[in-house]
Amino acid sequence: MLSQLRNEAALPPFLHRFGQDLWPTVTSKPQQHPWPATNIHSNEQEIVLQVELPGLSREEVEITIEEEQLEIKGERQAQAPEGFESQRQEMSSGKFSRRFRLGRDIDASKITAALNNGILTLTLPRSEAAQAKKIAIAA
Numbered sequence: 168m169l170s171q172l173r174n175e176a177a178l179p180p181f182l183h184r185f186g187q188d189l190w191p192t193v194t195s196k197p198q199q200h201p202w203p204a205t206n207i208h209s210n211e212q213e214i215v216l217q218v219e220l221p222g223l224s225r226e227e228v229e230i231t232i233e234e235e236q237l238e239i240k241g242e243r244q245a246q247a248p249e250g251f252e253s254q255r256q257e258m259s260s261g262k263f264s265r266r267f268r269l270g271r272d273i274d275a276s277k278i279t280a281a282l283n284n285g286i287l288t289l290t291l292p293r294s295e296a297a298q299a300k301k302i303a304i305a306a
């Protein structure tokens with residue numbers, strides 16, 4: 168029967184798409200993505216990191232810079248409410264750590280961080296020396 172699911176011709180026409188959508192998720196290993204998920208945006212003046220940290224408070228997150236590396240680490244506890252036992256647990260839990268290499272163009276003394284609605288936003292300003300400058304041509 169499994170070989171029939173792989174063969175699209177063996178499926179009734181209305182199940183073709185269903186079989187295509189279902190089969191990869193059933194047979195493949197779950198994709199491993201770095202956690203926490205991070206978006207990185209930049210312009211000439213700064214780089215902004217947005218890090219998903221749902222359910223964490225700022226006291227549970229540590230941000231450090233050492234040797235041109237920014238590290239975000241912490242621990243998320245996912246446990247059943249008191250008096251309950253878990254039937255299913257899909258939320259990640261445990262310690263986490265993400266490292267990002269900072270270029271020499273980042274002014275580490277001016278980095279700011281804010282945690283709002285489960286999103287940690289880090290603003291990494293570029294040093295003035297690294298920002299683009301327009302050079303006038305002498306007459």
